[in-house]
Amino acid sequence: QQQVKQSPQSLIVQKGGISIINCAYENTAFDYFPWYQQFPGKGPALLIAIRPDVSEKKEGRFTISFNKSAKQFSLHIMDSQPGDSATYFCAGKWSGGSNYKLTFGKGTLLTVNP
Amino acid sequence: DAGITQSPRHKVTETGTPVTLRCHQTENHRYMYWYRQDPGHGLRLIHYSYGVKDTDKGEVSDGYSVSRSKTEDFLLTLESATSSQTSVYFCATGRRDSFSNTGELFFGEGSRLTVL
Numbered sequence: 666q667q668q669v670k671q672s673p674q675s676l677i678v679q680k681g682g683i684s685i686i687n688c689a690y691e692n693t694a695f696d697y698f699p700w701y702q703q704f705p706g707k708g709p710a711l712l713i714a715i716r717p718d719v720s721e722k723k724e725g726r727f728t729i730s731f732n733k734s735a736k737q738f739s740l741h742i743m744d745s746q747p748g749d750s751a752t753y754f755c756a757g758k759w760s761g762g763s764n765y766k767l768t769f770g771k772g773t774l775l776t777v778n779p
Numbered sequence: 780d781a782g783i784t785q786s787p788r789h790k791v792t793e794t795g796t797p798v799t800l801r802c803h804q805t806e807n808h809r810y811m812y813w814y815r816q817d818p819g820h821g822l823r824l825i826h827y828s829y830g831v832k833d834t835d836k837g838e839v840s841d842g843y844s845v846s847r848s849k850t851e852d853f854l855l856t857l858e859s860a861t862s863s864q865t866s867v868y869f870c871a872t873g874r875r876d877s878f879s880n881t882g883e884l885f886f887g888e889g890s891r892l893t894v895l
Contacts, residue, residue, distance in 0.1 A: 671821070674828050699882035708783075708869050708886025709822070754821060758882040765810060765878055766837070771821035 669693045669757050671770025677775050684742040686773045688755035691736070695757030699767070700729065700740050703752045711742070712753070745777045782806050783887040785870050791893045798857040800890050802870030804850075810873035811853040813836065813837075813845065815866040822869065828853055860894045867891050 671691045678684045690698075697715035715722045715729040715738065722729045726745075742749055746756040752774050756767045784807035792798055802811060813825040814837075824837030826845040834845050842864060844856045857864055868891075871884040878884060 668790065674819075689797040697880075697882040706888070708871070708888050710886065711881070711883045714881045714883070756882065758878075760879065765873065766824060766827055767882060767884060768813070768824070768838075769814075771819065 667771040668679070668768045669755060671755050671773060673773060674771070675774040676744045678722040678774070678775065679744065680747060680777055680779050682745050682751070682777075684738045684740075684745045684749070684775055684777070685739065686753055686755070686775070688739065688770050689735075689737045690757050692757060692759065693736070694759055695768075696760050697758040698729070698731065698738050699758065700727075700754050703754065703772075705751075709752075709754060709766065742775075744752055745775075747777045747779050750777050783870060783872055784869075784886060785887040786794065787890060788888070789891050792860055793895050794861055795842075795859050796811060798860050798892065798894075800868055800870075800892070802853045802855070802872075804853075804870075805873045806872060806874070806885070807850060808872035808874045808885070810875070810878055810884075811847065811848075812867045812873070813853070813855045814871060815839065816869060816889070817866050821835040825855065825868075839863040857892075860892075862894050863877045865892060865894045 701709035702708040702712040726743045728741045755770045784803045812827040814822045828834045828847040870887040
């Protein structure tokens with residue numbers, strides 16, 4: 666049972682274009698929604714994160730849009746660059762007392778052509 | 780870097796043999812996780828630990844066990860490896876304040892396991 670659904674599986678964008686990756690979640694107990702970026706041969710690293718009571722968060726060229734009623738959120742990468750080529754994962758954070766864990770989407774392989 | 784070391788980084792083994800992967804951290808982070816990454820499946824949680832000797836199962840725990848006898852080490856054991864356990868395994872650690880407030884985990888560089 667997949668609690669975080671991510672699309673598309675892969676995405677090709679031209680340099681300077683906008684990359685958009687979408688996620689939908691089922692578990693309303695998630696209390697934080699981070700995005701991770703992974704380069705080949707490396708572990709994922711936190712890119713940006715949003716709380717469910719915020720509709721948008723922007724950090725540089727990266728923006729998360731969050732729609733709580735629809736249980737959907739998306740990552741927008743403005744002015745995409747070849748260096749942004751990586752795999753992107755959305756996630757939901759579950760908290761239970763002192764326990765925390767992340768459930769990830771299946772990932773999106775982004776290729777930005779020069 | 781969060782000071783996470785995974786060992787071994789690469790291992791080839793045969794079906795039915797036991798395998799132990801080690802995750803060592805130098806950051807004194809409370810939370811530690813083992814994920815596996817497979818094409819088309821993303822990152823799936825195997826087991827996690829929220830303190831020394833405190834562990835719990837993730838979504839794909841069958842065939843795996845873990846132990847955490849001290850803060851810095853989290854071991855993942857495949858009791859009898861199968862070909863379906865061929866994967867890249869990632870260890871991750873979380874600091875209580877940053878993880879609870881942002882969902883930030885720090886990942887190691889992965890251990891590639893091939894079961895023949």
